[in-house]
Amino acid sequence: MVKKYSVKELLNKEKLFINKKVLVEGWIRSFRYSIFITLNDGSTVKNLQIILSNKLEKKIIKKITIGSSIRVIGIVKKSIGTKQCIELQSLDIIIYESINTEILQKSILQPKKHSLEKLREQAHLRFRTNIFSCIMRIRHHIAFCIHKYFHEHGFFYLHTPIITTSNCEGTGKMFQITTMDFKSKTIDYKKDFFKCKTYLSVSGQLEAETASLGLGRVYTFGPVFRAENSNTSRHLSEFWMIEPEIAFYHLEENINLAEDFLKFIIKYIVENSMEDLVFLNQYLEKYNRKKDNFLLEKLELILKFPFKKISYTEAVKILDQEEKEKNIKFLHPIIWGMDLQSEHEQYLVDKYFKIPVIIFDYPCNIKAFYMRMNDDGKTVRAMDILFPEIGEIIGGSQREERYDILLQRMKDTNTDQNKLWWYLDTRRFGSVPHSGFGLGFDRLVQFITGMNNIRDVIPFPRTPNHAEF
Structure with missing residues (x-):
C-alpha cells in the first residue's frame, strides 16, 4: 500500500522522499500546458508541482480544471525547474470532483486577485x-x-x-x-x-x-x-x-x-x-x-x-502637554476623568513611546x-x-x-x-x-x-x- 503524505510533509522533508512512491491529495491551483498541475491541500502556503504522465487519456485531461480535487500516486523526483526543489511524476490519478468552467468564473477560486470584501461574500470558499x-x-x-x-x-x-x-x-x-x-x-x-x-x-x-x-x-x-x-x-x-x-x-x-x-x-x-x-x-x-x-x-x-508602564494620570499629563507644546489637535479634548479614545491611545504608542x-x-x-x-x-x-x-x-x-x-x-x-x-x-x-x-x-x-x-x-x-x- 502506498503511504499518503501532506504537501507540507513532502516539501519540508523533500530529500527523504526522492525516488519514493507516495500518495497525495488536494485541490488544483493551476494547470499548464496539459502537463503541469500545481496542487495544494491546505497544509502549507507552498504548492506541489505534479507532472502528468504522457500516457494519460485525453478524456481525463479534459476533466482536470482549476479547483478540482484529485488523488495522485507518483514518484518524487528532483525538479529541474527553479521554482521548486521536488516534483511528483504521476503514475495514477483519480479526479474526485471537477469544476465546471462557467461556475469557476463566478467564484473566488478563479486564478486572479480578489478584494478581501469579495472573499467575505464567499466565506465558505475563502479557506x-x-x-x-x-x-x-x-x-x-x-x-x-x-x-x-x-x-x-x-x-x-x-x-x-x-x-x-x-x-x-x-x-x-x-x-x-x-x-x-x-x-x-x-x-x-x-x-x-x-x-x-x-x-x-x-x-x-x-x-x-x-x-x-x-x-x-x-x-x-x-x-x-x-x-x-x-x-x-x-x-x-x-x-x-x-x-x-x-x-x-x-x-x-x-x-x-x-x-x-x-x-x-x-x-x-x-x-x-x-x-x-x-x-x-x-x-x-x-x-x-x-x-x-x-x-x-x-x-x-x-x-x-x-x-512602557505609566499611570492614567501620567498619560493624561503627557497628552495634554503634547497638545499644547506641539499644537496637536485631538478630536476629543484631554480632560482627567475621561475615557481615553483610540486617537489618544494610538498617539501614546505610535508617536510618543513607539x-x-x-x-x-x-x-x-x-x-x-x-x-x-x-x-x-x-x-x-x-x-x-x-x-x-x-x-x-x-x-x-x-x-x-x-x-x-x-x-x-x-x-x-x-x-x-x-x-x-x-x-x-x-x-x-x-x-x-x-x-x-x-x-x-x-x-x-x-x-x-x-x-x-x-x-x-x-x-x-x-x-x-x-x-x-
Whole structure:
C-alpha cells in the first residue's frame, strides 16, 4: 500500500522522499500546458508541482480544471525547474470532483486577485485562498500556544456558560435569549425556558473569579457576544475572549503576567509560523503598500523592549502637554476623568513611546464595579495594554475582594445585587486579593497577521446585518 503524505510533509522533508512512491491529495491551483498541475491541500502556503504522465487519456485531461480535487500516486523526483526543489511524476490519478468552467468564473477560486470584501461574500470558499489559509493556520497556532502557556504555568482551563442573566461589564447591549412569543403586550418571564430574562454572555470573568477562589489559577477561552451596532473594522458581534483569573495576585503581578503572555505568543508564532508570516508580509507590501518587512519588524518590536508602564494620570499629563507644546489637535479634548479614545491611545504608542504601553490606575467612574478601589478613592487598580495600530489589546484589573466596598460599588453603578448574590457571596467565604484580564483573541490575530479588518481573521464573521453561512 502506498503511504499518503501532506504537501507540507513532502516539501519540508523533500530529500527523504526522492525516488519514493507516495500518495497525495488536494485541490488544483493551476494547470499548464496539459502537463503541469500545481496542487495544494491546505497544509502549507507552498504548492506541489505534479507532472502528468504522457500516457494519460485525453478524456481525463479534459476533466482536470482549476479547483478540482484529485488523488495522485507518483514518484518524487528532483525538479529541474527553479521554482521548486521536488516534483511528483504521476503514475495514477483519480479526479474526485471537477469544476465546471462557467461556475469557476463566478467564484473566488478563479486564478486572479480578489478584494478581501469579495472573499467575505464567499466565506465558505475563502479557506481555499492563499491569504485566508495563511491567516487560519496562524490563528490555529495562536490558539494552541495560548493553551500551552497556561498549561505550563499551572492554570486550569474552565468552561464558563454563554447563557447569563447579567452584564458583567455593566455597559453595552446584549443578545436576549427566549423561547417566548412576544406578540403579547405583557411578558411573564417565569414562563420562559429559564424562568427568567437571559442573554448571551459578554464575558466569563465573574464565573472564572469564583473558580479561581478555589482552584487558584484558571482561564477561559471561548466565544462571547455583544449586540452593539458597531460596523467598524475592529468590532465583531461574536468574538473570542481569553480571560485568566489568578488568586493571591496583585495588580503588578497581573501586569507582568499579561506582558509575558503576549510576548510568549508572539515569540511562538515567529518561531512556528514564519512561512505564513513571510507570505502575509509580501502580501501587505504588494497590496497594502506597507514598507518592506513591515509585519516581521512589528512583531520583533514587541519582543525587543519591555512595555512602557505609566499611570492614567501620567498619560493624561503627557497628552495634554503634547497638545499644547506641539499644537496637536485631538478630536476629543484631554480632560482627567475621561475615557481615553483610540486617537489618544494610538498617539501614546505610535508617536510618543513607539513601543507597547501599559496604562494603570484609571478613574473609578469609567471602569467596572468589580475593580479594586485605590486608597485615593478616585481611581481603581485597572490596567490596559496598548499595541501599535490597534490600541487596546488587553484590559484587566485587580478585583475588589472587600465585601463592603464591592457592595457599595454595585450600588453606585446600579448593578443588580439580587442577580449577582453568588458573586457577592465569594467575598464572604475566605476572600483573597485576586486579579485577571481579558484578551480579545480575534484582535490579537488581527495584529499578528497585519490585516486591516477583523472580519478577515475569523472563519465566519458575525456583524450587524451579517449572519450568513
